[in-house]
Amino acid sequence: MQTVVKFSALTLLVLSGMANASDDKNSKNEAKTSVDFNLRYEAVDQDNTAKDASALTLRSRLNYTSASYNGFSGVIEFEDSRQIAGVNDYNDTVGNNTQYSVIADPETTELDQAFVQYKQDKLTAKIGRQVITLDNHRYVGHVGWRQDRQTFDAVTINYAALKNLKISYSYLNKRNRIFADVKDLHSKDHLLNLAYKTSFGQLTAYSYLLEVDEGTSNGLDTFGVSFKGKKDKFSYFAEIATQKSESADTDYSTSYMAVEGGYSFDALTIKLGAEILGSDKAMYGFSTPLATLHKFNGWSDQFLGTPKEGLVDLYASVSGKAFSGSWTVALHDFSADEATDTVDDLGTEINAVYTKKFAKNYSAGIKYAAYSAGDSAADKVDTDKVWLWVGAKF
Template sequence: MKNLNLNLQKNAISAALGLVLVGSSSFAAHADSFAEALTSGKANANLNLRYESVDQDNDVKDASALTLRTLLSYTTGDLNGFSAKVEVEDTRIVLGQGDYTVGPSGYNPGVYSVIADPEHTELDQGYIQYKNDTVTAKIGRQVIALDGHRFVGHVGWRQDRQTFDAASVKVTPSKDLTLQYAYVTQRNRIFGEDADLDAKDHFINASYKTSVGTLTGYSYLLEVDNDTDNGLDTYGVSFAGATKAGDTKIIYRAEYATQTSESATTEYDASYLNLEAGAVISGITAKLGYEVLGSDDGAYGFSTPLATLHKFNGWSDQFLATPTQGLVDTSFTLKGKAFGGGWTATYHVFDADDSADSGIDDLGTELNVSYVKNFGKHYTAAIKYAAYSAGDTKVDADKLWAWVTVKF
């Protein structure tokens, strides 16, 4: 009996040691996989040196800025579909060329015209991601850009781009259908941390590709989390595509949205319309655009506060906030290639959607021209100019940009 007990004890000890060894081996394997995922990632850098000048017929001094934006990121390797990304952003004034105003950051308030590139250092992105063949999910600080940036974008034109603290998911159940949702708890705006906003935003977007274009439906339900009653709810649909007519490519877009803006004391309703038609002939693109950010009887203008606004309604940024009279932007654009780079020229005519009793109807005109050229995979140089001529409101303004970007 004694020998039997000894044998049982020996067998139990052997089994326990075996489990420990197997567990240790499994733990070591997982640890090795985790370490490999952390160390087998990819590092990236993006440096953007830009000069900007602003000449306006107003009471403040003309502005000029030479700033360098540095973007450093590291994305880990994949471990069972999981990965992570960390990205840090920094902007500095170069050679003391900082004669400009950034109101929200308190830099030279009321002295110069505005150039919205404050000196800053911050976490640009920091998220954990899960991805498989159908689903991509992220939680943390991230870039979100939808619908060509018209309603939700990263404002990448500015040196401090816009990101969101959010949980997001993108599902592609088929190659033609894409479903996206994001819940945002903080909007990280373009003025460093000085203008960040706590939020309770919902982004809902679904798109379906057909042989003649993409049909998209969306709901953007925005709320600033500041213990007040507020809401900005937008529902819309768009269709955009292209077709061939012989050697000519025909491009088209139609979009319509409705919006309700609510506070404790007011409620406004406005609508949005965007129509585009164009053609590509011998490498030259010609496009006519008609965009209406509607008004509620001259008291409120359709708003897109999270858009990459510089991309729309003129590069001089006269209409970052829609006038209460609304905005009708009729534009004509030409684009093409020359000397190894790309050029663009756009002319805008701005009118009020509803002048009501304000007497404001003519909102001015604007000419935009640019030239961008890549030098290999890592270098880009560009120049851009905007000339705004005032109408019944605002003042004339000229803006010039020149920049060099290095990325690797």
């Protein structure tokens, strides 16, 4: 697939020249260049032997999108993450400053995207390095919260088979993860997603067959269905899935369930929900390795890997508007899906965030997460995290 990525980058540059020459009379079909900056301060305080961590990092992203030529177009994008002003007292996950708590933003410069796209009528196809997100990012996402976002070397086909039916299929050859290229993984992943719109909401069925292609026998197969909709001021969501893992040393099956309901008042939106990542005999927990995990189960990232006893997350959130910005406060209560004599109460967490856009091209935010370890969460400790950031897009 690396050859495919290089071919894609070369092809899209050729296409851009052809498109600009052929379509200059069409003002809606023009090549575009954009830049995106995110300057962020992050601090971590944990009740363990690790030193308190702090990081000031700048993520820069340069994107070129060609005009289209006979349905073909392309994207090439570079991404860079740098430590700023010497504020780099943190474990960056790639072997530096391991005496500090983890902040998963290593320094890196890499090719973020390079793909050729063909779009005609109901069909869209992409080949090359690309961002792929499906539904709510629970299984497949870009992990855009981190400075080095996740992309995939892949072939993707999207087809609007019927008026209300959309089919998406991707074959992934490489997972370009958030830890710079040193921890990227070759894979043989198949992602199939079917979405059907009804008058009550969207019904989605999916099959995600994952395999890390690193010389060992392994497989993680997930099948599920979800339904999401909104009626007047009410919103609702439900999902169930099953998962089976087979490898040289493991063989387990487990399940997933989620339900959420919301109500919007004039100034506030309230949501209540439950998410259950099941366990097989308290030995293996339900896993979603391609997800935007920061979005789920609390922002302090205590449960990026599901405990082998599984995880039950009961949560409530309140959100609204203030001073031309948006705010949210959320509370999580965690427990084991299959409790044991030593593991049951997995703690609580409170999250709060405020974001605001200003001067057309800028945004800023402040975010806080406080996790309180449960009585039986042996590998968890009280954790506080705070973020301050400002972004700019042109």
